[in-house]
Amino acid sequence: MSESPLNILLVEDNPGDARLIRELLAEGSGTSFVISEVNRLAHGLEQFADQSFDLVLLDLSLPDSTGLDTLRRFQATAPDVPVIVLTGLNDEGSAIQAVRDGAQDYLVKGQIDGQQIVRAIRYARERHRMVLQIRDLSLVDDLTGLHNRRGFAVLAREVVKRAARTGTGLVVTFVDLDGMKHINDYFGHEAGDRALIRTAEVLRSVFRESDVIARIGGDEFIAMADGVDGTAVELLRRRLTSAVEDHN
Structure with a gap:
């Protein structure tokens, strides 16, 4: 029995990069995706009012938000959704810091193939699931199952x-x-x-x-x-x- 498609939100303002990401996801085997694409952070945040997503691919440099503030604003709206940061060669330092601040991974645009991006998505979702599980356990009373x-x-x-x-x-x-x-x-x-x-x-x-x-x-x-x-x-x-x- 095949798995349900993963709902991915792609937040990328460069049409060429967005098209490349779509092509890479299409060529990655074993997983199917439903991709919603926006080119502004504000538009991405609005998407969560109408639907849920399994993962977000987030460019840190957008017309209405740049740098780590982009990630923080996204996390404030959707803290339970794993994020993979998309970055260029000249901004890898910010991407590494984004992972320290809660992003599950980062990908350098132009240096990935279909298998790598699909594998990154799979691992990011699993890591995020474990983080949420640990967080939930720390908020629950062992004996009663109520919150502590x-x-x-x-x-x-x-x-x-x-x-x-x-x-x-x-x-x-x-x-x-x-x-x-x-x-x-x-x-x-x-x-x-x-x-x-x-x-x-x-x-x-x-x-x-x-x-x-x-x-x-x-x-x-x-x-x-x-x-x-x-x-x-x-x-x-x-x-x-x-x-x-x-x-x-």
Whole structure:
């Protein structure tokens, strides 16, 4: 069974270089591509409002952005999409710095063939997948699968920004479990772990998938939900109370 084509965004203002990249991708065997091409950074950023991409081929020298700022602006809009930087012979130093700043690889235009560019794309996607996996693991509590304190701090900032942008309400719920020391002392730490896992399950059943739920301490949990008004807050309180009573 053949793999689905990879969606590639090519950001290149030189028509000759863009045509060459297309030809190289076409001659690379084993992988098919759907290529969207733009010649401005602003146009490239706009593309992410309408569709998703598997990888970006990004020229650092564009009419509306040059140098490492081009990469940084792209990363701010699409941090989860791997980027391969395209560069000329006279700008290889900037390309190397771009890799240090988060690009997955760089290619020198005029010095690559079809097999090399396809291989670079394949390796870049795999490296980026591993980076995201490591990042996600560092934000997740091992026991409950909820976000940890660091994960909450990272994601809560985005929820607050979203609430401010949309002008909607925001509710924060703190949960502190009583009696955990007693459970651990008399029934063992496995029983204590089960209590924490059940608490996480209760919170997941009450809050939405888009809400941020975290275990921020040994027996402390927090949840943040946006897009709520007074009526929704009262409904949320009742649902949480009912769910806790059902599990006690």
